[in-house]
């Protein structure tokens with residue numbers, strides 16, 4: 422067992438990954454990777470397609486076995502995927518509290534759905550939601566568990582540009598309020614710059630580069646640097 426949920430909460434860290442290894446058969450995808458995410462820290466993971474971002478996220482979520490190393494997390498991580506994964510035969514409030522053992526489940530669902538602007542839709546059905554609304558319910562379902570670690574695997578990728586921008590604001594607010602450590606996987610460099618306290622670039626099975634963004638960051642320069650690390654030449658683009 423390499424994923425080790427700890428009963429006592431970490432004081433500072435949402436996850437500590439040491440020397441993680443993950444292979445599919447003979448093919449190594451994660452090769453002695455180290456990573457620490459602090460409580461309340463928003464970390465974004467970029468990397469070329471196929472470099473192993475989702476593999477890492479799934480390992481952190483405890484969804485897949487790993488071949489070596491350790492993952493220490495203070496409790497069960499919550500995950501939001503690109504697809505909302507709501508159960509069509511359950512109402513929204515029941516979807517939000519699935520697996521939650523609490524006597525006041527409906528009240529908790531009401532609070533969580535309220536936080537994502539859907540407090541008046543408790544008894545509605547997933548089929549009646551837009552893509553953005555469904556992702557908001559998926560976020561409520563993740564946050565109702567009060568996770569110390571929130572894993573986001575391209576949760577905005579299927580949304581239109583305007584909805585995506587609104588979701589960025591919402592997620593940022595929710596993370597500031599609930600203070601989980603966050604690992605967001607995305608292909609979108611602008612999204613990474615907008616949301617990340619720290620941006621990681623994954624390559625050859627490890628974290629190959631790391632950027633801490635400051636409030637007075639030169640955004641164009643950061644963007645060009647990140648794109649270049651991802652193998653994209655931007656020439657003189659501002």
Ligand SMILES: Nc1ncnc2c1ncn2[C@@H]1O[C@H](COP(=O)(O)OP(=O)(O)OP(=O)(O)O)[C@@H](O)[C@H]1O
Pocket residue numbers: 445450468469470471472473474475476477
């Ligand atoms: N179940 C699997 N069986 C075998 N190989 C797999 C499996 N899942 C992923 N891989 C391989 O592992 C590598 C990493 O895949 P992964 O999905 O983690 O990449 P990614 O960085 O998330 O890619 P993308 O950005 O395109 O989503 C790829 O080469 C992929 O083909």
